[in-house]
Amino acid sequence: MGLGYSLLVRPMLALMDSEKAHSRALLGLRFTSFTFLGRWMLRVIYRPRNVFSKCMGLDFPNPLGLAAGMDKKAEAMPGWENLGFGFIEVGGITEHEQSGNPKPRMFRSGKHGALVNRMGFNNPGSQLMSSHLSKSSKPGVPLFLNVGKSKITALEDAHLDYAKTVERCQEYVDGFVINVSSPNTPNLRELQKDEDLARIIEAVQQHSGNKPVLIKIAPDLEDMQIRSIVDTARGLGCAGIVATNTTIERPEEEGIMLETGGLSGRPLRQRSTQVIRLIADHTDGNWPIIGVGGISNADDAWEKIINGASLIQIYSAMVFQGASAIKSIVNGLDKKLKSHGISNIEDAVGLARRA
DSSP, X not given: OHHHIIIIIHHHHTXXXXXXXXXXXXXXXXXXXXXXXXXXXXXXXXXXXXXXEEETTEEESSSEEEOTTTTTTOOOHHHHHHHTOSEEEEEEEOSSOBOOSOSOOEEEETTTTEEEEOOOOOBOOHHHHHHHHHHSOOOSSOEEEEEOOOTTSOXXXXXXXHHXXXXXXXXXXXXXXXXXXXXXXXXXXGGGSHHHHHHHHHHHHTTSTTOOEEEEEOTTSOHHHHHHHHHHHHHTTOXXXXXXXXXXXXXXXXXXXXXXXXXXXXGGHHHHHHHHHHHHXXXXXXXXXXXXXXXXXXXXXXXXXXXXXXXXXESHHHHHHTTHHHHHHHHHHHHHHHHTTOOSHHHHTTGGGOO
């Protein structure tokens, strides 16, 4: 099983310019993790050392998580856990089922180490997702649900859309990420404005069961806007922030860079780290940040952590490197801690700010 995963699924994850390859990769991981032997093989081959971390009242075996979008429908949760992720974020899920934008809508560039997607929140909707989660075995690592707005829902009713998804799925997950920053739903990013954001947060919190609620923001905001969002979310009791979503900026105009949609991967690394540092400085390091954007190795992950990220996530690294990226990054972080004479991740968070 483990060999089959290595030979079949990992190369397919490297072909994420095709939705068909993505679906096959998820199917392969589901198949491999279906049996005890398969799960054991995944753990033996891929699972990293434990680098324990505590954040938002939750325990994490390591600080590396799977970013939203890779497993929208929570199809392969046992697989991700056995590969060694410290936490999993599934979704995004909207109140209503939707098919997303027309295909093709996913593009890959090995040259840039980048992906562009304009999926448009294709998902089964909150009712079916709730039913699926109720029948699924909950992973032994923290599980977050990324929540978006249905395209058919007017902006002024967005808070009701988010709240209904949270209400339906609250029982089955450990926390929620409010996604107001995808570039692929028309006008969604307007909901990052203070009044609209506050309305969404308050509506979601009525149904979140006191579980952590985080905000996911865009990297394309002005620094002043970011500080304002942080003040609003933190003031309303949000547990933390995910920095950042994909960008609509382009480092150059060629190849997949000409495609509309959100850009992720290596070109996003520097800006996402800048945003992490900005938030950490603004909150004096007292508000949890999940850092995501352009992490492809332990050095990238360490950069995010020492600038203020308590946890980190990857997506593109899985596409270009396969499951081996998990062990490489987590074990690399363990070496970083030891080389700096630090015993845990919490003491490394924001280290560059204190230098």
